[in-house]
Amino acid sequence: MKEKDSKKTGTFYGVGVGPGDPELITLKALRVLKAAPSIAVPKSREQRKSLALTVVEKAVGLEGKEVFELVLPMTRDKETLERARQEASKEIIERLSEGKDVAFITVGDPLFYSTFSYFVPLVTEGLAGVRVEVVPGVTSVSAAASSAGMPIAKADERVIIVPSIKNTKEIRVLLRGFHTVVLMKISNFMDEILDTIEELGLTERSVFVSRAGWPDQEVVKDIRKLKGRKVDYFSMIIVRPVAEE
Numbered sequence: 001m002k003e004k005d006s007k008k009t010g011t012f013y014g015v016g017v018g019p020g021d022p023e024l025i026t027l028k029a030l031r032v033l034k035a036a037p038s039i040a041v042p043k044s045r046e047q048r049k050s051l052a053l054t055v056v057e058k059a060v061g062l063e064g065k066e067v068f069e070l071v072l073p074m075t076r077d078k079e080t081l082e083r084a085r086q087e088a089s090k091e092i093i094e095r096l097s098e099g100k101d102v103a104f105i106t107v108g109d110p111l112f113y114s115t116f117s118y119f120v121p122l123v124t125e126g127l128a129g130v131r132v133e134v135v136p137g138v139t140s141v142s143a144a145a146s147s148a149g150m151p152i153a154k155a156d157e158r159v160i161i162v163p164s165i166k167n168t169k170e171i172r173v174l175l176r177g178f179h180t181v182v183l184m185k186i187s188n189f190m191d192e193i194l195d196t197i198e199e200l201g202l203t204e205r206s207v208f209v210s211r212a213g214w215p216d217q218e219v220v221k222d223i224r225k226l227k228g229r230k231v232d233y234f235s236m237i238i239v240r241p242v243a244e245e
């Protein structure tokens, strides 16, 4: 066998580091991150520092590790995104081909609104036979519910999780159809969401949570106070429209 063929390919790990509190990282994530020589950090150009990397720095440390950033544009243009992901996947494949394990870190869980899901097909198509392993993480929804002391679901209740909603009619329909509505990625549509919740008389059944589990976490029960305010990207609103029994 030629030397090139005998080199073992590294494992591609998707590691959820939890919502931000380093104590909420799992033992499995700690083990994988301690062992992995290379850490892939997805990041937008505009983002100062990756939140996921801050967690890894606090919980594991970065000494002796290669940290490489995958710079992805903040755009909805599919072609631009696809091109950037293709380029970034080459960086991952390069290291895996050298036999290094790569840990792709993500806030919360890697299979829950994370770019990791886009990289799995790119890496497996680009590197035949590569092993992919996912390490789940505590999601921001669980963290926000805990911070707010609000149940997500009881008994046979129905829950819906909705990101980036921009249609007030749709918000109304959802608020009538579920026991819990979790609105994520709300920062660009806050006032419309707040107005709709108020019009339906659900302000008292709602809670806003920003940066759950972080030292600067904010939990706001009277969400009317937030009107006109620019809120952090790491924020969500949870509504429980139905009266408790």
Ligand SMILES: C[S@@+](CC[C@H](N)C(=O)[O-])C[C@H]1O[C@@H](n2cnc3c(N)ncnc32)[C@H](O)[C@@H]1O
Pocket: 019, 020, 106, 107, 108, 109, 110, 112, 113, 114, 138, 139, 140, 141, 143, 144, 183, 184, 185, 186, 209, 210, 211, 212, 213, 214, 233, 234, 235, 236
């Ligand atoms: C791209 S999604 C990431 C979700 C993540 N993979 C997870 O498992 O929770 C980003 C959205 O998650 C929510 N989010 C993430 N971390 C949060 C936190 N610590 N507190 C409140 N919301 C958070 C916000 O709604 C934000 O717009």
